[in-house]
Amino acid sequence: MLDDRKLAVLRAIVEDYVSTNEPVGSKALAGKHHLGVSPATIRNDMVALEEEGYITQPHTSAGRVPTDKGYRLFVDRLSTVKPLSAAERRAIESFLSGAVDLDEIVARTVRLLAQLTRQVAIVQYPSLTRSSVQHVELVPLGSQRVMMVLITDTGRVEQRVIDGVDGASEEAVEDLRQLLNRAIDGAWLTDVPDAVADLPSQVPPDDRQLAMSVLSVLLESLVERHEEKVLLGGTANLAAMDFSVSLREVLEALEENVVLIRLLGEAENPSMLTVRIGAENSHEGFQSTSIVSAGYGIGDQSLAKLGVVGPTRMDYPGTMGAVRAVARYVGSILAGQ
Amino acid sequence: MLDDRKLAVLRAIVEDYVSTNEPVGSKALAGKHHLGVSPATIRNDMVALEEEGYITQPHTSAGRVPTDKGYRLFVDRLSTVKPLSAAERRAIESFLSGAVDLDEIVARTVRLLAQLTRQVAIVQYPSLTRSSVQHVELVPLGSQRVMMVLITDTGRVEQRVIDGVDGASEEAVEDLRQLLNRAIDGAWLTDVPDAVADLPSQVPPDDRQLAMSVLSVLLESLVERHEEKVLLGGTANLAAMDFSVSLREVLEALEENVVLIRLLGEAENPSMLTVRIGAENSHEGFQSTSIVSAGYGIGDQSLAKLGVVGPTRMDYPGTMGAVRAVARYVGSILAGQ
DNA sequence: TCCTAGCACTCCGCGGTCTTAAGTGCTAAT
DNA sequence: ATTAGCACTTAAGACCGCGGAGTGCTAGGA
Numbered sequence: 001m002l003d004d005r006k007l008a009v010l011r012a013i014v015e016d017y018v019s020t021n022e023p024v025g026s027k028a029l030a031g032k033h034h035l036g037v038s039p040a041t042i043r044n045d046m047v048a049l050e051e052e053g054y055i056t057q058p059h060t061s062a063g064r065v066p067t068d069k070g071y072r073l074f075v076d077r078l079s080t081v082k083p084l085s086a087a088e089r090r091a092i093e094s095f096l097s098g099a100v101d102l103d104e105i106v107a108r109t110v111r112l113l114a115q116l117t118r119q120v121a122i123v124q125y126p127s128l129t130r131s132s133v134q135h136v137e138l139v140p141l142g143s144q145r146v147m148m149v150l151i152t153d154t155g156r157v158e159q160r161v162i163d164g165v166d167g168a169s170e171e172a173v174e175d176l177r178q179l180l181n182r183a184i185d186g187a188w189l190t191d192v193p194d195a196v197a198d199l200p201s202q203v204p205p206d207d208r209q210l211a212m213s214v215l216s217v218l219l220e221s222l223v224e225r226h227e228e229k230v231l232l233g234g235t236a237n238l239a240a241m242d243f244s245v246s247l248r249e250v251l252e253a254l255e256e257n258v259v260l261i262r263l264l265g266e267a268e269n270p271s272m273l274t275v276r277i278g279a280e281n282s283h284e285g286f287q288s289t290s291i292v293s294a295g296y297g298i299g300d301q302s303l304a305k306l307g308v309v310g311p312t313r314m315d316y317p318g319t320m321g322a323v324r325a326v327a328r329y330v331g332s333i334l335a336g337q
Numbered sequence: 338m339l340d341d342r343k344l345a346v347l348r349a350i351v352e353d354y355v356s357t358n359e360p361v362g363s364k365a366l367a368g369k370h371h372l373g374v375s376p377a378t379i380r381n382d383m384v385a386l387e388e389e390g391y392i393t394q395p396h397t398s399a400g401r402v403p404t405d406k407g408y409r410l411f412v413d414r415l416s417t418v419k420p421l422s423a424a425e426r427r428a429i430e431s432f433l434s435g436a437v438d439l440d441e442i443v444a445r446t447v448r449l450l451a452q453l454t455r456q457v458a459i460v461q462y463p464s465l466t467r468s469s470v471q472h473v474e475l476v477p478l479g480s481q482r483v484m485m486v487l488i489t490d491t492g493r494v495e496q497r498v499i500d501g502v503d504g505a506s507e508e509a510v511e512d513l514r515q516l517l518n519r520a521i522d523g524a525w526l527t528d529v530p531d532a533v534a535d536l537p538s539q540v541p542p543d544d545r546q547l548a549m550s551v552l553s554v555l556l557e558s559l560v561e562r563h564e565e566k567v568l569l570g571g572t573a574n575l576a577a578m579d580f581s582v583s584l585r586e587v588l589e590a591l592e593e594n595v596v597l598i599r600l601l602g603e604a605e606n607p608s609m610l611t612v613r614i615g616a617e618n619s620h621e622g623f624q625s626t627s628i629v630s631a632g633y634g635i636g637d638q639s640l641a642k643l644g645v646v647g648p649t650r651m652d653y654p655g656t657m658g659a660v661r662a663v664a665r666y667v668g669s670i671l672a673g674q
Numbered sequence: 675t676c677c678t679a680g681c682a683c684t685c686c687g688c689g690g691t692c693t694t695a696a697g698t699g700c701t702a703a704t
Numbered sequence: 705a706t707t708a709g710c711a712c713t714t715a716a717g718a719c720c721g722c723g724g725a726g727t728g729c730t731a732g733g734a
Contacts, residue, residue: 134484374706395715
C-alpha cells in the first residue's frame with residue numbers, strides 16, 4: 001500500500017518541514033529532493049499518505065505537514081540515528097571530564113544536552129535504589145540530635161537530621177555507627193532493610209531507642225522518600241519553539257519533577273532510546289512536544305534517565321544521536337569515577 | 338514643583354497601569370480615583386510629570402505610562418509595603434514548617450514565593466562562608482581515594498572526593514580526621530584557613546602528603562569554588578508577562594547562576610528590602626524587569642538572599658510584602674531547626 | 675497501468691484605505 | 705487656578721482586492 005516512493009515522499013516532507021517550519025508543497029519537493037518524478041505524481045502520493053493519516057494540510061491550498069503518526073513512521077522506519085561528528089564527541093568528552101563531583105557531572109550534562117540539541121534538557125540524578133552503600137556516617141549535633149549521612153557508590157550523598165533522641169552519648173552514637181557500617185557497608189540499597197533487621201537486638205538496651213530512631217530514618221530515606229531529583233536546562237530554547245498549546249502549560253509541567261520523571265519513559269537498559277511523539281505523551285502540557293530519552297548508568301545497568309523535550313517538529317536523527325552519545329559518555333564518566 | 342496632587346496623580350497612574358496594563362488617560366483617572374478635579378486639570382499635571390520624566394506616552398494621543406523613574410518615586414515615597422493577610426501568613430507558616438531538611442526548606446520557599454507573587458522566584462542557598470563548621474568527615478574510598486564531607490551549622494553539606502592519595506591507610510585517615518575536627522569544629526568558615534595552617538606539622542611525616550591533599554581540597558571548597566547555589570521557581574509565570582525585550586533573553590539570563598546572585602542585590606541585614614527597577618539592573622536581559630529582594634538569615638545575620646523578578650509593571654506593595662514576609666519566616670524556620 | 679502536463683479553483687497573507695475611539699493640547703471662560 | 709469645549713493626532717480594527725502558492729481533476733502520453 002505504501003510503496004518505496006511514497007515513503008521517500010514522507011521522508012522528504014518530514015525533513016523539509018523540520019528545517020523550514022513551513023508546510024511543504026509538491027513543487028518544492030520535486031525540486032529539492034531529486035525524486036525523479038513530477039509534482040503531479042507527488043501529489044497523488046500525497047493524497048495516499050493523507051488518507052492513511054501520515055500527513056495533513058492546515059487548510060486547503062497549503063502544503064502538507066506530518067502528523068504524529070507520520071513522525072512515528074519516520075522515526076521507526078525512515079531515519080537512522082545520526083552519529084555525532086568527531087569534533088562534537090571531543091567537545092562532549094572534554095566538557096564532561098572536567099567535573100569533580102556528582103552534582104557537577106549532572107549539571108554539566110544538562111547544559112551539554114541543551115546546547116547540542118537546542119532544546120530543553122532533563123537529567124535525572126542517579127537513583128538511590130539502584131546503587132550500593134559506600135558508607136554511612138552518624139554525627140552528633142548537640143545533645144538531642146544526630147545527623148545521618150549516607151554515601152552511595154555513585155557519589156550521591158543523602159543527609160537527614162534525627163531529632164529528639166534522648167541520651168545519645170557520643171559513645172553510643174559511635175558504637176551504633178560501627179555496628180551500622182559493619183551491617184550495610186557495600187550492600188545494595190534494596191538489601192539494606194534485610195541487613196539491618198536484627199540490628200536493634202545487638203545494641204545494649206539503653207541505646208535501643210536511639211538505634212530505632214536512626215534506623216527508621218534510614219529506612220525512610222531509602223524507601224518512602226526516594227524522591228528522584230531531576231535537573232533541567234536550556235529552557236531558554238523554549239522561546240524559539242512554537243507550540244500550539246500555550247507556552248505557560250509547558251513551563252508549568254516542566255516545574256513538576258514528578259511529571260518529568262514519569263515523562264522520561266521506561267527505557268530500562270542504558271543507551272536504549274525512547275521517543276515519545278506528541279499525543280503519545282499522556283501528560284496534558286506535552287501534547288505537542290516530543291521527548292527523546294535514554295537510560296544511562298554503569299555497564300549495562302541503568303541508574304537513571306536523561307532526555308530532551310522539544311517540538312514534535314524536531315530533528316529526530318540529530319537529537320537521538322546527541323541523546324545517545326551523551327548518555328554513553330555520562331555512563332563512562334560515572335564508571336571511571 | 339511637585340505638589341501633593343501631582344504625586345497623587347502619579348500614584349493613581351501607577352496603580353491603574355499595574356492593574357490594567359493599558360496606558361491610562363486623564364478621563365479614566367478622574368472617574369475612578371475620586372481626585373475631585375476634572376480631566377483637564379489632571380492633564381495639566383500630567384504634562385508637568387512628563388516634563389520631569391516620571392511618565393511618558395507611548396505615542397501621541399495615548400494615555401500615560403510610568404517610567405522607571407516614576408516607579409522609583411512610587412516605591413520610595415508613594416507606597417507602603419503591604420502586609421500579608423492573616424490567611425496568607427498562616428499558609429506560609431504551615432507550608433514552610435513541613436520541611437525536613439535544608440534542601441526542602443529552600444525548595445518550598447521558592448515555590449511559595451512564586452505562588453504568592455505570581456512571578457519568578459529566586460532563592461539562594463545559605464552561604465557557606467557565613468556559617469560555621471559543624472563537623473568534617475573523612476571516608477576512605479578504596480585505597481587511592483578519600484571522600485571529604487563538610488557539614489555546616491546551617492545544615493548544608495559539601496562533599497568532595499580527593500583522588501590519588503597514596504598510602505592512605507585507614508588509621509592515617511582516622512588520625513587526620515580527629516586532628517582536623519579538633520582544629521576546626523565550630524569554627525567560622527572564614528577562620529578555617531588560619532585554624533588549619535599549622536596542622537601539617539602535627540602529622541607524622543609519612544602521612545603528610547595525605548594531609549596536604551585533604552587540606553588543599555578543603556580550602557579550595559571553601560574559598561575558590563564557593564559557588565553559591567540558587568534555586569529558581571515559577572518560571573511558568575513568565576509566560577503571562579510581556580517584556581519589551583525577548584523572552585529568550587530573560588530565560589537565558591535566568592539560567593546563569595552567577596548572574597542571578599549578582600542580581601539579588603546588596604541587602605546586608607535580613608528583611609531589608611532591595612528594589613531594582615528596569616534599567617537600574619546592570620545586566621542586559623533585565624532592562625525591562627524589576628527585582629525585589631531581601632536577605633534572610635538567623636537573628637540579624639544575613640545568610641543568603643531571596644527575591645523575585647517580574648516586569649517593571651508589577652504590584653510593588655504586594656510583592657514587597659510577600660518577599661519580606663517569606664524572608665522573615667524562612668529565617669525563623671532556619672533558627673528553629 | 676502508471677505518469678505527466680495543463681488548468682481551474684481555493685484560500686491565506688499582504689498591503690491599502692477608511693473609520694472609530696481614545697486621548698491629547700490649546701484656548702477662552704469662569 | 706480650574707474647567708469646558710474643540711480641533712487634532714494616532715493606533716487599532718474592519719473591509720477589500722489582489723497575488724501567489726498549492727491543490728484536485730482531467731485528459732493525453734509512455
